[in-house]
Amino acid sequence: MQTINRLEDLRNAVDALKIGGKTVAFVPTMGALHEGHLTLVREARARASHVVASIFVNPRQFGPNEDLDAYPRRLAADAALLEAEGAAVLWAPTVDQMYPHGYATNISVSGVSEVACGAARPGHFDGVATVVCKLFNQVRPDFALFGEKDWQQLAIIRRMARDLDLTQPHVSNIIGVETVREASGLALSSRNQYLTEREREQAAGLSAAMRRAISAIESGASVPQALGSLNADIIAAGFASVDYADLRDAATLEAIETFTGQSARLLVAARIGAARLIDNMGVGPK
Ligand code: PAF
Numbered sequence: 001m002q003t004i005n006r007l008e009d010l011r012n013a014v015d016a017l018k019i020g021g022k023t024v025a026f027v028p029t030m031g032a033l034h035e036g037h038l039t040l041v042r043e044a045r046a047r048a049s050h051v052v053a054s055i056f057v058n059p060r061q062f063g064p065n066e067d068l069d070a071y072p073r074r075l076a077a078d079a080a081l082l083e084a085e086g087a088a089v090l091w092a093p094t095v096d097q098m099y100p101h102g103y104a105t106n107i108s109v110s111g112v113s114e115v116a117c118g119a120a121r122p123g124h125f126d127g128v129a130t131v132v133c134k135l136f137n138q139v140r141p142d143f144a145l146f147g148e149k150d151w152q153q154l155a156i157i158r159r160m161a162r163d164l165d166l167t168q169p170h171v172s173n174i175i176g177v178e179t180v181r182e183a184s185g186l187a188l189s190s191r192n193q194y195l196t197e198r199e200r201e202q203a204a205g206l207s208a209a210m211r212r213a214i215s216a217i218e219s220g221a222s223v224p225q226a227l228g229s230l231n232a233d234i235i236a237a238g239f240a241s242v243d244y245a246d247l248r249d250a251a252t253l254e255a256i257e258t259f260t261g262q263s264a265r266l267l268v269a270a271r272i273g274a275a276r277l278i279d280n281m282g283v284g285p286k
Pocket residue numbers: 028029030056058061128131132150153
């Protein structure tokens with residue numbers, strides 16, 4: 001695997017990978033890799049001839065009260081993991097390369113960025129959309145893979161790719177990969193490291209509560225009633241508070257008050273101990 005930190009070298013390396021009509025799948029990350037990221041790399045390998053991964057801790061997606069400096073950075077260990085999974089190239093640009101002096105462009109995807117996590121983290125999804133658009137233009141992949149764990153992020157990136165007529169990758173080749181869960185049902189996340197053993201056991205109650213709410217909604221329960229019970233169940237499981245528990249359109253993230261079998265997503269953010277955990281699951285046709 002080549003680790004590259006100059007854009008010109010990246011372009012040459014990707015061009016070389018594409019010789020003979022070979023395809024490239026891209027897995028963007030901020031590093032601190034866990035099994036969820038490695039699952040993306042494995043899926044990427046199954047879809048394309050070569051995998052390019054990136055590690056870039058993107059300052060533009062951190063708010064003023066979010067500790068950018070404390071974000072874990074372990075490039076050597078992450079590079080070893082990516083190499084073991086068969087990635088061909090690791091793109092690891094510096095902040096100055098990504099946002100050189102005078103950089104002035106922001107991508108803002110309205111609507112879908114403004115609800116759920118976007119309401120609590122103003123500017124966060126602009127930072128994500130901006131860096132992902134730049135990464136797509138730098139790598140120019142045939143496919144890009146994102147975890148469904150960050151469903152809102154995936155919906156925003158798809159909206160952006162559609163709105164900006166991106167072709168590398170085309171929106172149809174932006175692939176969502178199913179959330180990887182522990183046997184308890186807890187979704188894998190770098191934030192799980194902040195949980196004590198007891199909180200980890202309690203946190204498993206979140207996915208169980210979500211499954212109960214989904215089966216109630218799919219069986220015809222009223223959405224406000226099912227969400228009310230879900231809130232209560234999450235607190236009963238041991239969470240301190242629920243930031244949101246919403247049923248939303250899977251693509252636009254518009255709130256759904258009445259479920260009529262449309263493609264929907266149950267999205268939750270809740271706090272336990274020092275962690276704010278997010279999770280989401282499909283409702284209705286998958
Ligand atoms: O999901 C992430 O790790 C980041 O938001 C991403 C997509 C790599 C953009 O910085």
